[in-house]
Amino acid sequence: MTLSEICSLVSGELFAPVGSESQSIRGIRSMSEAREGDITFLANVRYRPELKRLKASAVLLSQHEPDATIAQIVVRDPYLALSILMQHFYPMPKGSGQISPMAFVSPTARIGSGVDIGPMCVVSEGVTIGEGSVLTSGIHVGKNTTLGNDVYIHPNVVIREDCRIGNRVIIQPGAVIGSDGFGYAVDPSGKRFRIPQVGIVVIGDDVEIGANSTVDRATFGETNIGRGTKMDNLVQIAHNVKIGQDCVLVAQSAVAGSGRLGDRVILAGQAAVVGHIEVGSDSVIGGQSGVASSLSEGSRVSGSPAIPHNIWLRVQSIVKDLPSILARIRKLERLFRSSETAVSGNEIQEGGTEKNG
The missing domain is CATH 1.20.5 (Single alpha-helices involved in coiled-coils or other helix-helix interfaces)
Incomplete structure (x- = not known):
């Protein structure tokens, strides 16, 4: 892309010598790795002194630097601009209609146009797969499951029966969707009796699920992951959980059975929410926190049991x-x-x- 094309794509303002608008950019690299022909980005002001030593041809940044000698594209949010640009340079692969002879596809499955199904995949009875989706290899799709358009599933993913996956969903290797919820009844002697989990999992559009994460099917009804939610690796979602839109669940976080998250909730690493409570929209749960009671919208909590973040900071300051x-x-x-x-x-x-x- 030329600098002027990049500027238009990210809605930026170009500061460069006259005539350099047509300079070609071939790649995107970090500030330390970028060379001539590359564009880089400055999202943290701590690295501003590095601008004078850059070998890149251009940089994305939030404020014009008069002393810098390379082309600058000034944008409101360099990290967001980087995301837009990288998706243009490195788009998600789409299917081209290739089905491996080493895959099993049920005759009753409905496969959309341009779907790729790789070796050792199993597509069971009654499955529907939307246009342009990609099943890479070693993937099991259970009976009557529905996948939307442009879904990309990495190797060794299991999606069990009756689940519903939206459009443009990305599932990383080893994830399991629709595994049984953890439900048992106990008699007076302490013996445990399994409760069959007969519900399903519903995943909205544009959701991403990290490697080796699990989303359990509901006991009855649905476990639901809202549109645009992003889950890191090793995240556990229990049965009948409802997660709102555009939430972020960082590695090793978990939500217990029938827990509720509103929209845009952030669970930091190893944070946990107990079952049958609700976390209001726009709340942020600090790393390793344990949320044991419902939280109102916009809460900021840390610690275990979780307390307001500002109080937790004061407590931590005196621990030493x-x-x-x-x-x-x-x-x-x-x-x-x-x-x-x-x-x-x-x-x-x-x-x-x-x-x-």
Whole structure:
């Protein structure tokens, strides 16, 4: 692409010598790796001094740097502009209608145009796959499952029966969609009896599911992942969970059975939400936090059990001082006991003097 084409694509303003608008850009690299013909980006002001040492042909940034010697494209959000540009340079592959002879596709499956199905894939009875979708290899799609258009599924994914997957969904390797929810009844002796999980999973458009993540099917009804939600690797979604739109669930986070997340909720790494509670829209749950009760919209919490983030910060700031605080408290206790003993002794002596008198 030329600099002027990139500028138009990301809605930026070009600062460059006259005539360089037609300069060709062949690749996108980090600031340290970029060379002539590449464009890079500056999203963190901490790296601004590196601009003088760049070998790239152009840079995306949020503020014009008069001292920089390379072409600059000024945008409101360099990281967002980078995303737009990289999707143009490196688009998701779309199917071309190739079905491997090493795949099994049921005669009752309905396969849209331009669908790729790779080796060792199993497409079961009654499955519907939308146009342009790609099943790479080693993928199991259970009976009566529906996949939308332009879905991309990486190797060794399992999607069990009756699930419904929206358009443009990306599922990374090893993920499992529609596994049984964890439900058991227990008798008076402690023996556990399995509760069949007969519900389904419904995944909205533009959802991304990370490697080795799991989304359990509902006991009854649906486990639901809302449009645009992004899940990192090793995320656990239990049965009957409802997740809103555009949420972010970072690695090793989890939502227990029948938990509810509103829209645009962020669960940081290893955060967990207990079952049967609701987290309001636009809430942020700090890393390794445990949410044990419902939260209102816009909450910011950290810790386990989770408390308001600003209070958690104050608590954490004194943790390192706790040993010295404890030592001071014990010293005060000893002084107090010594003072009490001294006062008690004086009272006895005074009382004895009065009696003798």
